[in-house]
Amino acid sequence: MPDLSSALEIVSLTHPGMVRSHNEDSIAIEKEIGLAVLADGMGGYNAGEVASGIAVAMICSEVKKALAKNKTEALNGSAVETLIAEQSARANEAIYEAAQSQPRYSGMGTTLVVAFWHDNQITVGHIGDSRLYRLRAETLEPLTRDHSLLQEQIDSGMITKEQARYSQNKNLVTRAVGIDPEVEAEVHTYPVQTGDLYLLCSDGLNDMLPDEDIQLTLSSLQSNLPLAAEQLVQQANDNGGRDNVSVVLVRVTKDFPAHASWANRLKAWIR
DSSP states (O other): OOOOOOTTTEEEEEETTOOOOSOOOEEEEGGGOOOOEEEEEEEEEHHHHHHHHHHHHHHHHHHHHHHHHHHTTTOOOHHHHHHHHHHHHHHHHHHHHHHHHGGGTTEEOOOOEEEEETTTTEEEESSOOOOOEEETEEEEEEOOOBBHHHHHHHHHSSSHHHTTTTSTTTOBOOOOOOOSSSOOOEEEEEOOOOEEEEEEEEEHHTTTSSSSHHHHHHHHHHTTTHHHHHHHHHHHHHHHSOOOHHHHEEESSSOOOSSOOOOHHHHHHHH
């Protein structure tokens, strides 16, 4: 597998917000292999923090193990999708079993969004209402669709997107990691272009900040990712900060094909 450190610029930031006493979000970045994982935990007595931590740690560990076994073979899109789906299911099993066996963790769970860049593509897996957006040519587009009651109401035409901003049902997810014995991640693969900017976030961001403001901040600050991340978190907190807020920003700085062509390898050697 190629080292993606020079192809991806990645920054992350997490904050407990203005209301919560502790932070139940978890983030992991593995820049060399092009992996970012974000989870937003739920459950009392810090159990949400435990759930999100288990999910992030397990997926990072298992993806790295899988890549180590395939050092000479690039995983294709379908293989990566299968890998993310399988490891999300394993994380679900681990969290569910921990919640069943330890009363203090009863009912804990977490959302999950996994982004894996490979061979000029991004494979995205998600469960719940944590999101992944793509900014391309000044256009912001969500690449995930919330697994939530609110999204189902929007899809069915019961309410409009504008009405959804003021709904009391924002935090009711229809799919989460660790709540049920089994859960299925939604996984898709998309082509990547140089210059793309990707945002992974917990709902503490998009519940406090409309997409239009997210787009404006990313467009104006995309050349300074640390400042962009700080600004997004600050805006969420300025607007109430009712939940933990976490962001991961990933900018694609150059192509990252799985295997350089013979001609390109020769050119590099000649240089």
